[in-house]
Amino acid sequence: MFKLAKNRISTWAIIGAVVFMIIQVISNLYLPNLTADIVNNGVVKGDINYIWQTGIKMIGFTLLSVVAAALNVFLASRASQKLGQNLRSDVYSKVINYSNDEMDQIGTSSLITRTTNDVTQIQNVWMMILRMMIMAPIMLVGAAFLAYQKNHTLTGVFLIALPILAVFIGLIMYFAVPLFKAMQQKTDNINLVFREGLTGVRVIRAFRQDQFEQDRFEKVNQDYTHNAIKVYSIMALMFPIMTLIMSGTNVGITWWGGHLIASGNLETGNLIAFMTYAMQILMSFMMLSMIFVFIPRAQASAVRISQVLNQKTSLVDPASPKTFTNTTPALAFNNVDFRYQNAENPALSGVDFSMTAGQTVAIIGGTGSGKSTLVNLIPRFYDVEKGNVSVNGLDVRDVDVHALRDEVAFVPQTADLFTGTVRDNLLYGNQKATDDELWKALEIAQAKDFISADPAGLDLHVEQGGDNFSGGQKQRLAIARALVKDSSVYVFDDSFSALDFKTDANLRAALKADDRIKNRIVVIVGQRVSTVADADTILVLEDGKMVGKGTHDELMKTNATYQEIVQSQLKEGADA
Structure with a gap:
């Protein structure tokens, strides 16, 4: 004491x-x-x-x-x-x-x-x-x-x-x-x-x-x-x-x-x-x-x-952190294994892929397959057990955590909003963003309509946890918050789950059309095949292992796990 x-x-x-x-x-x-x-x-x-x-x-x-x-x-x-x-x-x-x-x-x-x-x-x-x-x-x-x-x-x-x-x-x-x-x-x-x-x-x-x-x-x-x-x-x-x-x-x-x-x-x-x-x-x-x-x-x-x-944190900054000098966005997983603390079996094993600027990678798989675990390694919420994750050519463990997270815009599964205004929440992404940039992010995220419909606009009050918005509205505001940020990698961890098919499609189309976003790397975790189908590369996970990698057409021809996912959603009437 x-x-x-x-x-x-x-x-x-x-x-x-x-x-x-x-x-x-x-x-x-x-x-x-x-x-x-x-x-x-x-x-x-x-x-x-x-x-x-x-x-x-x-x-x-x-x-x-x-x-x-x-x-x-x-x-x-x-x-x-x-x-x-x-x-x-x-x-x-x-x-x-x-x-x-x-x-x-x-x-x-x-x-x-x-x-x-x-x-x-x-x-x-x-x-x-x-x-x-x-x-x-x-x-x-x-x-x-x-x-x-x-x-x-x-x-x-x-x-x-x-x-x-x-x-x-x-x-x-x-x-x-x-x-x-x-x-x-x-x-x-x-x-x-x-x-x-x-x-x-x-x-x-x-x-x-x-x-x-x-x-x-x-x-x-x-x-x-x-x-x-x-x-x-x-x-x-x-x-x-x-x-x-x-x-x-x-x-x-x-x-x-x-x-x-x-x-x-x-x-x-x-x-x-x-x-x-x-x-x-x-x-x-x-x-x-x-x-x-x-x-x-x-x-x-x-x-x-x-x-x-x-308590010693596992996320220790290096004594001599490296600085991002590569202006071309890049993301790579090099034979990555990861195990949660005190877990007997690894949550991920042998994950290996790389992406460059302008590409979209989508991750799909059953519940518990390791999708969210994989994307949590990108901003270094956890450290890998084996292999390495690199952003813009540098191992994420070799750079300062704050510098790394400046390069990664992350939308988690749970759309957390903070008490204040819409403007306050969006500025979490970039404190220096102008109102025009905020409206642009809202437009891409398909949130502009319901925000502009209120006379308060960007000053619309946000209750604790965003309880005055629906689940889909909260997701879109969380997406807009990430889009305000100018980063190399944009990660959407099952962030479209509360959106209807039309809004989902419009949002993905807006991402591809935006001059800034289309020159970055976009990582999408999705449950619906329609959400991931137009990605440049789709990773299929099963029990923490990458059992498939390719485009939608390639996986439909060669990957049994992906075919099962598509078939199960077609039976349920999903739009694949």
Whole structure:
């Protein structure tokens, strides 16, 4: 936890918080001494002037304590909140550069929990550290020393009270700490189920699985609740036990102190001061104990965040990245094998083909044949196991990832749109694009009609996830976003699936007719034969292997797998 705070928390804020806390503690420790003086030298002797003079001192030290406490809280809050801000920024920056392997390994719901709940745990504990962890030991030592000065005989009470308090607090920590650690994983589970329910709400309603999902959420919710009830019930015992021990200590001090006063060995004011110091000692002991209860939970959160920050990404930029100098677009797969993490069998094996500027390559095959896996290797979302993928003559592992992805415009299977406007979403492709270029991309993507039909035009609002558009409209906007980008390779990963046959045909025709696109390489993953039939080269995949390569006519004559695909779609009435 302290390693995480290094270079992320303000040193000056910590120093300031420590200084003001020391001032506050010294003021608080001095006040019982002044109280004793008022009683011993003012009240007992009837000296009103001494009472007033000492009372004014008490007011001064009280105000000093209040000001110091306020400044300590301000600086501690600033330092802890700044730490949380820096941690969230660092985690987000790290995650945004993860490869798909790392994202799959940790999981989206866990990453959300780590960025929010876990960071909050660390913030809160650092606030406690800069408040109670500084205050408690100073006050404990100071109050013990001053109490001993008042009467060393009475300090024998602590030999009974403190061991009893230590035993009870030890038992509470023994049972509470494991439950606190478990709460983070249970929070992950709630986020996972809740997120799946939100993103899949249409599927849930369509299959009338509302009750099933409610029961599923109720299960993880109850698991978290029962854990929380247990841990907070245990923690709730601390305060009544503490009150009982403090009250017992007061009774012991009063009884013993009364005998000392009666024998003339203790002044009344000193007894009052001693009782105050006793409470400060016990309260300091309890504050330290609370910190030791909450630190393990924060430490567990720190470990989870460190896992994210220390996770080694498989996509490492080369020490001396090469620069794209070949202005002629080119794409090649050279005997490529690829295996997903921890998978027994390769997802791709022996994929070998090359394309040059102006060519369109289409990829077709059954579900799970490796089509999306293949195109994900082009922008280097994953690294190959064997062989290499090259763009414009360079191995994708030899160039900077950002430079590579500038050369590849990618449209994923899921048409993800972001909250904002149509213009904002299209500018993801090219921040410097003009309105004319945006409209041109929309025209090619067959999206111009429904955007121009709205008075807002490019400023038409986009809801979260593009929920105010149909599936086909979202796909066309995602395609337009890629077309705004001036790249060497345009990849469409099953991006025409929600389009009707006419729109699909018009879009492909517009791509071929565009002066810029027709001089680039276009990669199309398709399920329908009609989508891939007019490609210059069609790759046929089956179980991760390339079982066919050629034009539509060539494959119809020589490739059994392609013939089966065509026949199956003809039987279903598809237009091959």
